[in-house]
Amino acid sequence: MAFLKHKIYGKLFSIFKVFPLKENKISFIIDSNQSFKGNLDYIKKEFERQGNFEFNFFYKDKISFNSFKNLATSKYVFLNDNFFPLAFMKFRDETEVVQLWHAPGASKKFGGSVCSPEELEILSMASENTDYLITSSKKVEKEYIEAFQIDKSKIEALGLPRLDYYFENHDLDKLKSEFCREYDIDSSKKIILYAPTFRDEEKYNNIFDFLDLERFNEVLGDEYVLALRLHPKIKNFYKDDISSRGKYVDVSEFESEQELMLISDILITDYSSIMIEYAVLNRPIIFFTYDLEYYLANERGFYYDFKQTVPGPIVHTSDELIDIIKNSEFDKSKISDFVMTQFDVIDGKASKRVVDFLLK
Template sequence: MFLKHKIFGKIFNVFTRFSIDDNLISFIIDSNESFSGNLEYIKNEFEKRGNFKFNFYYKDKLSVNSLKKLATSKYIFLNDNFFPFAFMNFNKKTLVIQLWHAPGAFKKFGGSVENASMLKMISQNTDYLIVTSKNIEDFYSEAFQIDKSKIRSLGLPRADYYFENHDVDELKKNFYKRYNLDSNKKIILYAPTFRENEKFNNVFNYLDLAKFNERLSDDYTLILRLHPKINKFYSSDIKIEGDYIDCSDYKNEQELMLLADILITDYSSIMIEFGLLNKPIVFFAYDLDNYLSNERGFYLNYKNDLPGPIVHTTEELIECIEKGVDNSNLDSFLKTQFDEIDGNSSKRVVDFALKEGEKNGEY
């Protein structure tokens, strides 16, 4: 695997002798479908600032022309790890910014749970890592094996979505029509995450759907949003007869959060972003003891620091929703995860990039 990354790096390094194009911005992406969220918001913000050119570098395609553009870009943004970075020698005038795709700090990842040698090499070639809060800088420094001096708390660009002028009533109307739903019912979004222990991935072995619907279906529609890993490897085992809507393949996850009245999740970082909407969150942790013992762990205290109640059984889950979900801890939780909640994250990141880019131009 490293051989492939080294080859990418060697070809890239050939082109670093070419002059930097001050108006060229590269985005490193997995596919056409992956250009959304953070990267799209950054592109849109740059388009407001001037006549910039954009290069989309696909991770798994060895395109010589695209590599040349990458090597001659003034700005490079990525949303995930790209291992060839470990072997690339960037021009000093190029600014490399890691946006990361998730907000806040919840589950441990990267150098917090695995061998960090490659991550450290990548971070040496990363100029800045953008996070959502100064409170989580130590966690991200460990996860990315990056010096804290390179971390900037500027926000999550994709979170600007929730501050746009959406016609939620129209979105709901279209959603209910698409799935032939009763428009008088509220939406419960159930978004469980992936477990390494295979037996715990079939959520309907633990959520009694018949009981859930018997007690709640007069007022609520259950929407299921499986983690991509579950949907890819276990979906055939998770299908069950009953009253729920599978939106695992629904294109816009943020729109689902906008439409939902309540979120049920477990160990998914989706809860941090959903919290921005100031709506109730319930943590259905039916396998909590196993998860705490055998999975990668958390940056916070799961039992004490969450912005909503933890339940372990279907009965507890139903009662929690019937009584009304207590989200009194939400505000204090958000303050640990975000320095600013204002819809201006993209602006802050681009302002910062342009300012630093001018400094780099002095080499």
């Protein structure tokens, strides 16, 4: 049935190829919740700086005849996530279809590294209809070839456009002050951003079954506040509310994940690729992996040895987590070494490199 739906997309799309292509038209394929929009925003800004372009957003779950027409007549088409109907959408030769992918580097296995034979086939077909796949480093080429089932010749290591954010002129004091006012937080406190990923195994998705929030606040509450940001897909993997009677700030709906990272002093995560981007800030990262052995044995796995490679201490219990923060036990050299395995260049010019490459 899934293939049938994707084929219908392809048939509808082909109808609108009778309309002439517009050299200055750009389309972005996106979810309606816009959860992975970061790279697309920065590419749009760079095109605006370089010329007069017309922009359209093709929402995957809100299709219309007009959206298909805009897509079919675009010179450039950008994706930031998987879109299986692309397997059956034959764009004209003049159109450039570019996959930016929302996550930096290569960490948790995804796509062709973990999917079923049926998904592998459609993934390969989608990659045949993709002109370029942009990555953050040549060092992750092998992993992306496998994940996207794509030919090496289509991969361009031009950097992660959304990383340009950190090179803009931000007033950190103002950002933190506004954040603290919005969430009624004492601005003198340091912010610990907790950003866990989702698990396929539902019982491990309620982090408050494993984090002793009362003890956390008792020991660290005078100096720190905990800001929890759940993965946008968590609702697909946990049917109940994730809540606790203890004190914390829920920033899951906060618009800018990058702003949260910028104003945070410490990141707690587990298996999420957010740690790759946060590592660029050279700030402490703690890996709270209460289900590590189960995860390594039963879930997607990693492109590297997790225990040996991640840029920060790995803890399994609340007490270990609290002790690490209390005693500031962090090795920043491990962070910088890790960053070098995930990025070729970090200079705030990734968006420009991508747009220059396409326009030239």
